[in-house]
Amino acid sequence: MGGLFITFEGLDGSGKSTQLQRVAASLERRGVAHIVTREPGGTPFADLLRDLFLRREAAQVDGVVELMLVFASRRQHLIEVIEPAVADGSVVLCDRFTDSTYAYQGGGRGVPPEVIAQADRLATSCRAPDRTLFFELSPEEAQLRRRGAAADRIDRESLAFYRRVHEAYERRMAAEPERFRVIDAATPIDDVARAVEATLSDLLPAETPAGVEPGRKAVGP
Numbered sequence: 001m002g003g004l005f006i007t008f009e010g011l012d013g014s015g016k017s018t019q020l021q022r023v024a025a026s027l028e029r030r031g032v033a034h035i036v037t038r039e040p041g042g043t044p045f046a047d048l049l050r051d052l053f054l055r056r057e058a059a060q061v062d063g064v065v066e067l068m069l070v071f072a073s074r075r076q077h078l079i080e081v082i083e084p085a086v087a088d089g090s091v092v093l094c095d096r097f098t099d100s101t102y103a104y105q106g107g108g109r110g111v112p113p114e115v116i117a118q119a120d121r122l123a124t125s126c127r128a129p130d131r132t133l134f135f136e137l138s139p140e141e142a143q144l145r146r147r148g149a150a151a152d153r154i155d156r157e158s159l160a161f162y163r164r165v166h167e168a169y170e171r172r173m174a175a176e177p178e179r180f181r182v183i184d185a186a187t188p189i190d191d192v193a194r195a196v197e198a199t200l201s202d203l204l205p206a207e208t209p210a211g212v213e214p215g216r217k218a219v220g221p
Ligand SMILES: Nc1ncnc2c1ncn2[C@@H]1O[C@H](COP(=O)(O)OP(=O)(O)OP(=O)(O)O)[C@@H](O)[C@H]1O
Pocket: 010, 011, 012, 013, 014, 015, 016, 017, 018, 019, 145, 146, 149, 185, 186, 187, 188, 189, 190, 192
């Protein structure tokens, strides 16, 4: 199978990481070569940038500085990890990518989309994923799910911030409907997992029941 670049997007608490791990486990069972990675971060150096990004002091920085930090991390991640894995025929499952920048630094922080596009051209030549799953959950429900978990700098943002983030995601989806798939993230974890599997079935053939060879129909006893 050829390499694939699949990204997971949505508000904090929408279930991206939970579902990404499920997909990875399913690929593992099927022996499909894959890697799991995330943004910001994904390489030792990019993880250092992630730590900086999530520190309380970073709340003081200008939105464009924040933008440059995430694109610096992204470029290194793309060069060092994502592109080599895709070239090697692996499935890359990535928790957040450039859509998050449009959503958070754009919608959340008010950096104009044309400034983000400019930085994206420089950092990644506007590299788009092959497919992006958007985990749809209202800002209010996402906030409820985040309760109890250790909050980082972004998790502490206001509901108004998350509403702007959500709207910016909606603009991204409207602009590139062929790349996005919207997953209803408000249902129980197993139901969301089934929706994810169905949504990816054209790219990643579904798991066959144990003992049944691919391409052969299961027969009763
Ligand atoms: N479908 C679901 N129903 C109820 N709770 C869920 C569901 N999916 C995930 N959760 C729970 O919600 C919380 C957030 O999930 P998760 O960490 O996967 O979200 P995330 O999108 O990766 O968030 P972040 O952006 O903050 O990393 C976790 O406690 C998780 O167990």
